[in-house]
Amino acid sequence: MKISKYIYIFIFVSFLFPKKSIDKKVANLLDKMTMDEKIGQMTQVDRRFLNPQDIIDFGIGSILSGGGSVPEDNSIEGWANMYDSYQELAQQTRLKIPLIYGIDAVHGHNNVKGATIFPHNIGLGCTFDKKLVYKVADITAREVAATGIDWNFAPCLAIPQDERWGRYYEGYSEDPDLVADLGTATIKGYQNKLGKKHSIAACAKHFIGDGSTLWGTGDNDYKIDRGNAVISDEELYNKHLIPYQKAIDNGVLTVMASFNSYNGLKCHASGYLFNDLLKEELGFEGFVISDWRGIDEIPGDYKSDIITSINAGIDMVMVPGDVIWGGQDYHDFLRLFKESVLEGSISEERINDAVSRILKVKYMMGLFDNHYADRSYIDDFGSSKHRDVAREAVRKSIVLLKNEGILPLSKDVKHIHVAGLGANDIGMQCGGWTMEWQGKLGDITKGTTILEGIQSAVLNNSKVTYDINGENGQNADVGIIVIGEKPYAEGVGDRENLNLSEEDIATLKNMQKYNYPLIVIMLSGRPLMISDQINNWDAFLAAWLPGTEGDGVSDVLFGDYNPTGKLSFSWPNSISQIPHDYQDKKNPALFDYKYGLNY
Numbered sequence: 302m303k304i305s306k307y308i309y310i311f312i313f314v315s316f317l318f319p320k321k322s323i324d325k326k327v328a329n330l331l332d333k334m335t336m337d338e339k340i341g342q343m344t345q346v347d348r349r350f351l352n353p354q355d356i357i358d359f360g361i362g363s364i365l366s367g368g369g370s371v372p373e374d375n376s377i378e379g380w381a382n383m384y385d386s387y388q389e390l391a392q393q394t395r396l397k398i399p400l401i402y403g404i405d406a407v408h409g410h411n412n413v414k415g416a417t418i419f420p421h422n423i424g425l426g427c428t429f430d431k432k433l434v435y436k437v438a439d440i441t442a443r444e445v446a447a448t449g450i451d452w453n454f455a456p457c458l459a460i461p462q463d464e465r466w467g468r469y470y471e472g473y474s475e476d477p478d479l480v481a482d483l484g485t486a487t488i489k490g491y492q493n494k495l496g497k498k499h500s501i502a503a504c505a506k507h508f509i510g511d512g513s514t515l516w517g518t519g520d521n522d523y524k525i526d527r528g529n530a531v532i533s534d535e536e537l538y539n540k541h542l543i544p545y546q547k548a549i550d551n552g553v554l555t556v557m558a559s560f561n562s563y564n565g566l567k568c569h570a571s572g573y574l575f576n577d578l579l580k581e582e583l584g585f586e587g588f589v590i591s592d593w594r595g596i597d598e599i600p601g602d603y604k605s606d607i608i609t610s611i612n613a614g615i616d617m618v619m620v621p622g623d624v625i626w627g628g629q630d631y632h633d634f635l636r637l638f639k640e641s642v643l644e645g646s647i648s649e650e651r652i653n654d655a656v657s658r659i660l661k662v663k664y665m666m667g668l669f670d671n672h673y674a675d676r677s678y679i680d681d682f683g684s685s686k687h688r689d690v691a692r693e694a695v696r697k698s699i700v701l702l703k704n705e706g707i708l709p710l711s712k713d714v715k716h717i718h719v720a721g722l723g724a725n726d727i728g729m730q731c732g733g734w735t736m737e738w739q740g741k742l743g744d745i746t747k748g749t750t751i752l753e754g755i756q757s758a759v760l761n762n763s764k765v766t767y768d769i770n771g772e773n774g775q776n777a778d779v780g781i782i783v784i785g786e787k788p789y790a791e792g793v794g795d796r797e798n799l800n801l802s803e804e805d806i807a808t809l810k811n812m813q814k815y816n817y818p819l820i821v822i823m824l825s826g827r828p829l830m831i832s833d834q835i836n837n838w839d840a841f842l843a844a845w846l847p848g849t850e851g852d853g854v855s856d857v858l859f860g861d862y863n864p865t866g867k868l869s870f871s872w873p874n875s876i877s878q879i880p881h882d883y884q885d886k887k888n889p890a891l892f893d894y895k896y897g898l899n900y
C-alpha cells in the first residue's frame with residue numbers, strides 16, 4: 302500500500318510540473334547515450350535516400366519528405382504504413398528513441414492525394430483573420446497526423462519585400478505584425494494539444510531575412526532566392542524579429558535556419574543569429590533544424606561546414622543524403638561529424654545541448670509514449686467538413702480590386718463565357734508545393750475548379766461555355782477570364798519581369814473583341830504588373846493561389862459572399878518601384894496595403 306501511495310504522489314507531481322519531469326527524463330536518457338547515438342539524433346535524412354536499416358545501425362533520429370517525396374502507395378494508409386514501419390525500426394534500437402518525421406505541409410498536407418489544399422499564405426494574409434487561420438492549421442495538423450507525420454516545416458514567417466522572389470506567396474504580408482499574428486495562429490493550430498496525436502510540431506522559418514534578399518545576389522543559380530539580406534540592427538529588431546519573438550513566446554518547438562546570407566554571412570554559419578540572438582536573447586528552447594543541404598552552402602569543405610554550423614547553434618542537420626542530385630552522403634556526414642567531436646572541434650557540451658533540445662521536443666510531443674500513426678483521423682481526411690473551411694478561406698482571401706457595377710453577377714445570366722487555362726486547372730489554382738515540389742498543371746488531386754464552381758452556381762436557364770484562349774466567346778452576355786502564373790516554388794520562381802504572359806494578353810485581346818463586360822480573375826503568387834491592362838477590365842479579383850476549393854471564387858462572383866479580402870501586400874504600379882517603400886506618396890502603389898472593395 303505504502304509504495305502505491307508514493308506512485309500516486311510522483312504522478313501527481315509530474316502532472317503538476319510536466320516541464321520539470323521532462324527535463325529530468327531528458328537528462329537521464331542523455332546520460333545513457335553514446336556519442337554515436339547523440340550524433341544520430343542530430344541527423345535528418347530524406348526517405349528517398351535512406352537505407353531504413355540505418356535507423357538501427359546509425360541511430361538516425363529524424364526523417365523528412367522533401368517536396369514530392371512520397372511513398373509508392375501515396376494513399377493515407379500508404380503514408381501511415383510507411384511512417385509506422387520507420388518508427389518500428391527505431392523501437393529496435395538500444396534506447397528506443399522515437400523518430401521525428403518532418404514535411405512541408407505548407408497549405409494543407411500538400412504531398413498527399415486527396416488532401417484538403419488551402420490558399421497559400423499570401424491569400425490567408427488577405428483574410429486578416431486569425432481565427433480562420435487557426436482553423437486552417439488545426440485541420441492541416443489533423444490530416445498530417447492521419448498519415449502519422451508529426452512535424453510540419455511551417456509557418457514561413459518571411460516578410461517579403463521584392464515581388465520578383467519565387468517564395469513571395471509563402472509570406473503572409475509585408476506587415477511584420479500581421480505576419481506575427483497569423484504565424485502564431487498557425488503555430489497554435491499545429492501545436493494545439495501537444496502530446497495528443499493530432500498535434501504536430503511547428504517550425505518557424507527561415508531564420509532570418511529570407512524575404513529581404515537583394516536582386517542579383519541569389520545563390521544556387523537563382524536571381525534573388527537565398528541571396529544576401531542587408532539588414533540594420535534597427536530593422537532586425539523593429540521588423541524581422543517581431544514574428545519570431547511572438548512565435549517563441551507562443552511555444553514554437555522548432556526553427557529552421559535560412560539559406561540566405563545576413564549582411565554577407567550565410568545564416569547557417571552565424572553563431573550570432575542562433576547562439577546569441579535566437580537562443581540567448583529571444584529565449585528559444587526548442588531546436589534549430591538546417592535547411593535542405595543548408596550547411597553545404599557555407600564556404601569551405603564539408604567537414605568545416607559541419608563544425609561551423611553545429612558550433613553556430615544548428616541542432617539538427619537536414620543532410621538530406623541526395624547524392625544522386627549532388628548532395629552529400631549521410632554516412633560521410635556521420636563520419637566527419639564524429640571526427641570533429643573526437644578532435645575537439647565540436648565540444649561534448651554543444652552536442653549535449655543540441656540533443657537535449659531534440660529529446661525535449663520528442664517528449665513534449667508524446668512521441669515516446671505514442672509513436673505510431675493514429676488512424677482514427679483517416680475518416681476526416683479530405684472530408685467535406687474540412688473542404689468547407691478551405692472554401693471559406695478561399696472566399697475570405699479574394700480581394701476585389703475593381704468593379705464597374707458588374708459584380709455580383711446574377712445566377713440567371715443567359716450566357717457566360719469563361720476563358721483562360723487557370724479557369725479549369727486544379728494544379729494552377731494550387732500553385733507550388735502541391736503533389737510535387739514545383740507543383741504542376743492539370744487534374745493533380747481532388748478539388749473543384751473555378752469553372753466547375755461557376756457551372757454549379759448558375760441556374761438551369763443560364764449557359765456557361767468555356768475555352769482556353771477566349772476565341773469562342775461570341776454571343777455571350779458576360780466574359781470571365783482567369784489569368785496568372787503557372788506553378789513554381791523557391792528560386793525557380795524568381796522572375797525579372799512580372800508582366801502578364803503572352804498567352805494571357807492574347808486571351809484578353811480575344812475576349813475584348815466581343816465588347817461585353819469582362820471580369821478578370823488572377824491566380825498568382827504575387828502582384829503582377831497590370832497597370833496598362835486594368836482599364837479595359839470591368840471587374841478584377843485577385844484570387845492568389847486558392848488551393849482545391851475553387852468554388853470559393855464563384856461564391857464571391859455571384860454574391861453568395863460579399864468580399865472582405867484586403868491586400869496584405871501593396872500592389873506595385875510598375876516593376877521600377879520594386880522593392881519600394883509604398884508610403885512614399887510621390888510614387889504611390891497601384892493599390893495600397895489593406896485596399897479591397899466589397900459589394
Ligand code: GLC
Pocket residue numbers: 366367368405454506592593
Ligand atoms: C526547402 C525549403 C524549406 C523546406 C525544406 C524541406 O529547400 O527551403 O522551406 O522546408 O527545403 O523541404
